[in-house]
Amino acid sequence: MKHFSEISPTAERVVDAAEGLIQERGYNGFSYDDVAKLVGIKKPSIHHHFATKSELAAVIAQRYTHRFKESLLQIEGRFVKADDRLSAYAGLFEKTYSVDKHLCVCGMLGAEMSSLPDIVNHEVDRFFEVNLQWLTEVIEEGQRAGHLTTIIPAQSMAETFLAMLEGAMVVGRGMQKGSGPSQIASHFLKTLVKP
Secondary structure (H helix, E strand, O other): OOOHHHOOHHHHHHHHHHHHHHHHHOHHHOOHHHHHHHHOOOHHHHHHHOOOHHHHHHHHHHHHHHHHHHHHHHHHHHOOOHHHHHHHHHHHHHHHHOOOOOOOHHHHHHHOHHHOOHHHHHHHHHHHHHHHHHHHHHHHHHHHOOOEOOOOOHHHHHHHHHHHHHHHHHHHHHHOOOOOHHHHHHHHHHHHEOO
8 A cells, every 4th residue: 555645746636535525425425436526537547546445545544644643743732731732632623524514534434444445444443543542641641730530531531532522523514503523522621621
């Protein structure tokens, strides 16, 4: 499989288009024909860059995870307190959701995991591992500093927070007027932050 950093500008346009389709429809909801129309190239050209749809989706998830990791580093550079970092983290989901109620790429792929090729599932697993590890570390630091409650273990709190953000996007889209991830996170954080 190609690494996302090694793809050509045309292949990157293919990845961009397919990423948007996954966020709207999921892996099983788009075809190379859909991507070709969006990019303005012929279907064989897509096959030249990505022999299989699974390879394309894996590169999309790999790049998405990398970008998320970069955003996590930016959050660490801007915020010290755990609750501020967690609010900024929720903002990453809000930013995605604010674009036509798009869902997280790996959240969408995770919902289809039982029907996805292993190469895609591996990258989706990696996304969730990266996020849960980061969240757990942030929450542990907040608990040690006395800013966050210790009633719930850090790892359980991290899993709850991530699931809540992913779920807020799905429920918000389904309700057509539901609260976005940032608002849901704000309510949840009020129960975790010590006065």
